[in-house]
Amino acid sequence: MYLCASLKDLKKIISYTFVYKGIALLVVACNLLFVIFNLLSLVLFIPVLQLIFRSPNALRMPKHPQNPDSILDFGRFLKEFYEFHMASMVKQDPEFTLLVVCLSVFTAFFLKNLFRYGAVWFQSQLRMAVVRDVRNELFYKVLILPLSFHSNERRGDIMARMNSDVGEIEVAVVSMLELIFREPIAVIINVVTLILLSPELTLFSLFLLPVSAFVISKINKSLKRTAKQGQEQTGLLYASIDEALNGVRIIKAFGAIHFIKTRFEHVNLLHQRLITKTFRKKDLAPLINETLGALIMLLLVFFGGRLILNHQSGVLSGEVFLTFIIVFSQMLRPIQGISSSLANLAKARVSLGRIQEILIQDEVIKNAPNAIKLSAFEDTIAFNGVSFSYTSDLVLEDISFEIKKGQTIAVVGESGSGKSTLLDLIPRFHDPSAGNITIDGIDLRAIDIQHLRQMIGIVAQDSLLFNATILENIAFGDEAPDMNRAIAAAKNANALEFITMLDGGFEYNVGDRGNKLSGGQKQRISIARAMYKNPEILLLDEATSALDTESERQVQLALDSIMKGKTSIVVAHRLSTIINADVIMVFKKGRIVETGSHQQLLQKQGEYAKFCLLQGIGLEKEQKKA
Numbered sequence: 006m007y008l009c010a011s012l013k014d015l016k017k018i019i020s021y022t023f024v025y026k027g028i029a030l031l032v033v034a035c036n037l038l039f040v041i042f043n044l045l046s047l048v049l050f051i052p053v054l055q056l057i058f059r060s061p062n063a064l065r066m067p068k069h070p071q072n073p074d075s076i077l078d079f080g081r082f083l084k085e086f087y088e089f090h091m092a093s094m095v096k097q098d099p100e101f102t103l104l105v106v107c108l109s110v111f112t113a114f115f116l117k118n119l120f121r122y123g124a125v126w127f128q129s130q131l132r133m134a135v136v137r138d139v140r141n142e143l144f145y146k147v148l149i150l151p152l153s154f155h156s157n158e159r160r161g162d163i164m165a166r167m168n169s170d171v172g173e174i175e176v177a178v179v180s181m182l183e184l185i186f187r188e189p190i191a192v193i194i195n196v197v198t199l200i201l202l203s204p205e206l207t208l209f210s211l212f213l214l215p216v217s218a219f220v221i222s223k224i225n226k227s228l229k230r231t232a233k234q235g236q237e238q239t240g241l242l243y244a245s246i247d248e249a250l251n252g253v254r255i256i257k258a259f260g261a262i263h264f265i266k267t268r269f270e271h272v273n274l275l276h277q278r279l280i281t282k283t284f285r286k287k288d289l290a291p292l293i294n295e296t297l298g299a300l301i302m303l304l305l306v307f308f309g310g311r312l313i314l315n316h317q318s319g320v321l322s323g324e325v326f327l328t329f330i331i332v333f334s335q336m337l338r339p340i341q342g343i344s345s346s347l348a349n350l351a352k353a354r355v356s357l358g359r360i361q362e363i364l365i366q367d368e369v370i371k372n373a374p375n376a377i378k379l380s381a382f383e384d385t386i387a388f389n390g391v392s393f394s395y396t397s398d399l400v401l402e403d404i405s406f407e408i409k410k411g412q413t414i415a416v417v418g419e420s421g422s423g424k425s426t427l428l429d430l431i432p433r434f435h436d437p438s439a440g441n442i443t444i445d446g447i448d449l450r451a452i453d454i455q456h457l458r459q460m461i462g463i464v465a466q467d468s469l470l471f472n473a474t475i476l477e478n479i480a481f482g483d484e485a486p487d488m489n490r491a492i493a494a495a496k497n498a499n500a501l502e503f504i505t506m507l508d509g510g511f512e513y514n515v516g517d518r519g520n521k522l523s524g525g526q527k528q529r530i531s532i533a534r535a536m537y538k539n540p541e542i543l544l545l546d547e548a549t550s551a552l553d554t555e556s557e558r559q560v561q562l563a564l565d566s567i568m569k570g571k572t573s574i575v576v577a578h579r580l581s582t583i584i585n586a587d588v589i590m591v592f593k594k595g596r597i598v599e600t601g602s603h604q605q606l607l608q609k610q611g612e613y614a615k616f617c618l619l620q621g622i623g624l625e626k627e628q629k630k631a
Contacts, residue, residue: 017357018177021135028131029182035124036187039117040339044194046113047331049106128179136175143167143360151369152434153395161244166363169239170356177353180346188346191339195332202329206309210301210333224293224348228286232352235279236359242276245269287348302334370433376453382460382541382572383445384410386431390440393426400426402595404440406588410541413573415583417616418592424576427592428544431574432461462540464564466547468531470519475504476511478519479533490537498533499563500526525559532563543573580622589613 023029147163199207249256249265256265309326386408393401401423408414416424429435430442433449442449449457470478479494480486491511495501503526507513519527535543545564561582577583584603591599591612599611606613 017361018135018174018181018353021138021174022131022178022181024138025131025134028127028134031127032124032131032182033186035120035127036183037190038120039124040187040191040194042113042117042120043191043335044198044332046110046117047335048198048328049110049113128182131182132175132178135178136171139174139360140167140171143171143363146364146366149368149370150363150366152429153369154366156395159240159244159247161242161247162240163363164247165236165240165243166356166359168243170236170359173236173349173353173356174360176349177357180349180353183342184346184350188339188342192336192343195336195339198332199329199336202325202332203309206305206326206329206333209308210305224286224289228283228348228351231279231283231286233355233358235276235283236355238272238276238279241272245272283352287345287352302330302337305330305333370436370454372454373451377447377451378453378456379444379447379460380456382410385443385445386542386572387443387446388440389443391430391437391442392439393423393430393435394438399438400595401430401437404597406590406597406600408572408574408588410572411570412587413568413575413583413585415575415577415586415589416592417577417580417583417589417613422592423595424592425546428463428546428574428576431542431544432458432463459538460540461542461544462535462538462567463544464528464531464535464546468519468524468527470515470522470527470530472514472517474509474512474514475507475530478515478530479511479537481534481537483537491533494533494536495530497536497563497566498529499559499566500529500533503529529559529563532567536567541572543568543571545573545575545577547576547578580617580620584622591616 144167147167196207196211199210245268249269256262309329313326388404388406391401391404392399404427406414416427418424426435430437431449433454436450444452444457471481475495476486476488476491479491488511492501495504495511504510504513513521515521515527515530519530522530545568564582575583575586583589587602588600589603589606590597591606593612599606599609599613601609607617
């Protein structure tokens with residue numbers, strides 16, 4: 006029952022594996038031939054034992070084999086055929102027979118190992134191909150899931166699923182093939198051979214199987230629970246490492262190295278204990294099986310030895326008894342293999358569950374059937390009664406406004422009022438909970454996502470750059486970067502001057518997250534990246550709020566340059582940067598409370614006027630009048 010449950014849960018792994026039917030069948034074929042030649046290498050020893058234990062004259066000639074009446078008799082026919090012809094050869098020339106048998110045994114051993122290596126050869130290709138496919142699918146899924154998913158998940162836990170959990174799937178691929186196509190067949194072939202050698206001893210020996218099955222099921226159920234805890238702790242460990250590496254500057258600045266070290270050591274200790282417990286349980290089942298096997302084998306030696314000592318040679322001969330013991334000892338290996346495979350599959354079921362948790366996530370943001378491939382923005386962007394919530398509380402409530410092509414709209418308000426969320430709705434990082442957003446009268450949800458985002462350029466406060474050259478960052482997403490376009494974009498972004506001064510210019514590597522550049526330089530590269538796309542719609546999310554005065558001036562000049570002729574939506578805390586906007590919208594608790602130009606809003610003496618007063622904007626004229 007446990008085996009059935011395991012196979013049921015691992016249908017996905019089987020489907021991944023048999024995408025590569027040719028390689029999988031080669032693995033199965035090599036494993037089957039390995040099992041056959043492994044058995045032959047043992048059975049072929051019978052003539053050697055006969056020559057050692059009996060003289061050729063004392064050797065009793067077996068009866069001539071009869072043609073088999075059915076498939077069930079075929080195994081007995083082969084046995085009798087082999088015994089008859091080998092006995093004839095021993096009678097005629099014992100030394101030559103010994104040479105033939107030795108060569109036959111060597112050939113069987115050689116072919117056994119050849120096919121075993123063949124199975125490993127094709128297995129290595131198959132397992133890594135499956136791992137590649139699972140990791141590709143998982144990586145793509147993580148990329149297309151909405152931003153809300155990334156907000157709720159630890160990045161380190163996602164990395165753990167893509168590394169250690171996928172690694173368990175790799176082990177499971179091999180275990181699954183061996184569990185289904187090698188070990189049970191090896192057990193069946195060995196059992197049939199044992200029955201042909203001695204039905205009485207075989208019946209006695211099969212007591213091992215139900216005992217082993219019971220032990221395996223108990224251990225593997227316990228292993229699954231521990232493995233799940235271990236994989237979850239691995240996620241926490243990765244998250245701790247990722248968090249510490251990203252925050253190393255703050256850790257040093259606050260003298261918190263010892264604090265973070267202690268916290269990491271605690272997480273690492275729990276991980277070590279759980280993984281240790283997992284390994285111990287995983288390795289316990291084969292050891293118990295081996296112990297039980299040794300006990301049963303000694304009982305067989307005692308039982309069979311009594312038959313021989315009591316001269317019941319008609320029942321069992323010495324050479325057949327030794328062959329029986331050898332074959333039975335070899336049957337323990339596939340039984341232990343089944344035990345190990347089930348243990349591996351128990352761990353893999355946990356990892357598969359963690360991977361599936363991501364793969365079955367609803368994409369939420371996806372293309373509609375027959376999505377419209379909008380080529381250009383012609384007239385108006387409209388928000389029509391738009392509301393949005395991440396959970397139960399509304400972040401945006403009943404937002405309605407229009408943006409004409411070429412206009413600059415500024416969005417201001419206190420922190421947490423929904424400004425950045427508003428921007429995220431336009432490229433469909435989220436979809437509205439109520440209402441809709443249209444471009445030229447077409448609902449965003451009816452437009453092809455790729456075409457929609459191609460029309461939009463984004464410059465955020467956190468100017469994330471990738472560990473690549475400046476050219477690759479500016480031309481991000483372009484497989485064949487155009488240097489002339491990159492130079493023009495850098496010039497418009499007021500970045501060309503400092504780029505040419507860097508060692509290598511556009512080929513200069515910016516380092517991890519762009520940490521080899523200053524904040525202002527990174528932001529101007531981000532603006533150049535947006536310009537390289539030549540977007541029709543610009544979304545600027547507090548693009549200068551984290552910069553010093555000089556850097557802000559340089560970046561603002563770049564922004565003023567790129568906004569000419571573009572439709573722009575600007576979120577800003579520094580109101581000096583948006584005084585000249587066509588329309589300014591003031592947000593408070595997810596609602597628009599004021600709308601107008603800078604001068605109109607100052608005259609209203611409302612929320613906007615309060616923000617201006619706090620930042621000293623609009624007071625100079627009043628002071629001059631005084």
